[in-house]
Amino acid sequence: MARIAPGNTPKLAYTLLLVLSSLFLYLDLQYKSFTPTKNFFNSALLSSNLLIKNIFFKPISNLYNLTTSKNDLIKLNQSLEDALEITRIENFLVLNKAKLFKNNKGLINYIESSTITSLYEIAAVSSFDTNQYKCCDSHRLFLFNNSTPFKEGGTVINSEGILGQITDSNNRVSEVILISDINHSMPVKLNNFFCNASGTGRPRILECKYDSSLWPESFSIGENFYSSGLGGVFPEGLLIGDIKSIRIDDDNQTIIEIESAANPLIQNHVMVIYPNDFK
Amino acid sequence: MTLNNLFKIFVTIISANYLDSRINIFMLDYYLSFSLGFLVFCFWVFSLPNNIYALTSFIIGLSIDLILGSPFGLNALLFTISSFVIHSYRYSFRIFSLLQITIFFALLSSFYLGFINIFMNTANFSYLLIFLSFFLNGLAWILIYILMNKFKKRFYR
Numbered sequence: 001m002a003r004i005a006p007g008n009t010p011k012l013a014y015t016l017l018l019v020l021s022s023l024f025l026y027l028d029l030q031y032k033s034f035t036p037t038k039n040f041f042n043s044a045l046l047s048s049n050l051l052i053k054n055i056f057f058k059p060i061s062n063l064y065n066l067t068t069s070k071n072d073l074i075k076l077n078q079s080l081e082d083a084l085e086i087t088r089i090e091n092f093l094v095l096n097k098a099k100l101f102k103n104n105k106g107l108i109n110y111i112e113s114s115t116i117t118s119l120y121e122i123a124a125v126s127s128f129d130t131n132q133y134k135c136c137d138s139h140r141l142f143l144f145n146n147s148t149p150f151k152e153g154g155t156v157i158n159s160e161g162i163l164g165q166i167t168d169s170n171n172r173v174s175e176v177i178l179i180s181d182i183n184h185s186m187p188v189k190l191n192n193f194f195c196n197a198s199g200t201g202r203p204r205i206l207e208c209k210y211d212s213s214l215w216p217e218s219f220s221i222g223e224n225f226y227s228s229g230l231g232g233v234f235p236e237g238l239l240i241g242d243i244k245s246i247r248i249d250d251d252n253q254t255i256i257e258i259e260s261a262a263n264p265l266i267q268n269h270v271m272v273i274y275p276n277d278f279k
Numbered sequence: 280m281t282l283n284n285l286f287k288i289f290v291t292i293i294s295a296n297y298l299d300s301r302i303n304i305f306m307l308d309y310y311l312s313f314s315l316g317f318l319v320f321c322f323w324v325f326s327l328p329n330n331i332y333a334l335t336s337f338i339i340g341l342s343i344d345l346i347l348g349s350p351f352g353l354n355a356l357l358f359t360i361s362s363f364v365i366h367s368y369r370y371s372f373r374i375f376s377l378l379q380i381t382i383f384f385a386l387l388s389s390f391y392l393g394f395i396n397i398f399m400n401t402a403n404f405s406y407l408l409i410f411l412s413f414f415l416n417g418l419a420w421i422l423i424y425i426l427m428n429k430f431k432k433r434f435y436r
Contacts, residue, residue: 010333014333014359014362020337021340022356023352025353025356025398028351029398034351041345042348129300129348130304131300131304136399136400140348182401200402201400
């Protein structure tokens, strides 16, 4: 017969630590009490990673490259790749200029009161947990700051469309919440139909839920949804994605699944634009 | 337990966690998920029951929470619970066959995965993933058991 708990297992210590860890968990989930600690740790980890790479690994790889006489070509290739990525994003900005710079009274007021002066900034992705992106509800991306930290609320785009928005910054890195994150919601539209597209926690998938008795709209798979600009964060009229599926849930509500046009896995550079880009 | 040994244990768990994150990207499409880091931790508690108790489990769990960016206290809670369960059955393991031990740890890893998914993937919780991962982690346990025993004989003093 199996013994449930042998005599020398310190039950009191286990009980105390179980209570303590539950308390930590509650505080983190309810009040995000440990977010600054985590961000500080992340930032320190990234800095040390970068330092170790630059001091130890880069000279070794450079030495190897020198011996194989490919160093210059590799450098040139890398710089061309970076330049191409940046050009792709800038092209996106130019192509969508009419939509991005659309006049909006509410936003103009915001711009006038805003202290942000730069039009847009190119940023390099510092870390992206692809495993968490695929497995879990939380979809976050970290960017290296340029000379100054990115401001909260900045829209993050890549060459395919909107990725998300800046939620938090410290001296070294800024956190981006992706539009597919379970806690993210953005106002979108299709012709005269408006709804809030919430992240589902699945890669690139957003969901619009509405009562079909109130909105007698009909949609078909493949139709495009655009940002409505009503939230004041994202510019109006930008392509968000197309309808992937339509279903009716148990509460008789219609759920439209939208597949985001932008894939965060394709590029190492993104662009951060602020509301005063609309000027 | 010396600090040196604790460091070795910690490094093996972190390495297994890193391996987890690299492999699981591809496995998740097939409703499979490894929990190698957790299984390595279980191995150490299983093979060194007199050295790893509540506080060590709690600290290892908390460090993993910090490194992985998961909700603070989640791994600490699960590692402490698992450590207690393993300690509770440590005398029974002596009469268990390898198959029974494998089933025990596969069940424990399913419990771990289920709990992690409840907190981190609530909206897309999948029973299929937990069920299929039970078999995968059972197989992984056998491999970990063999490899870690070799590691322990060679490096653990």
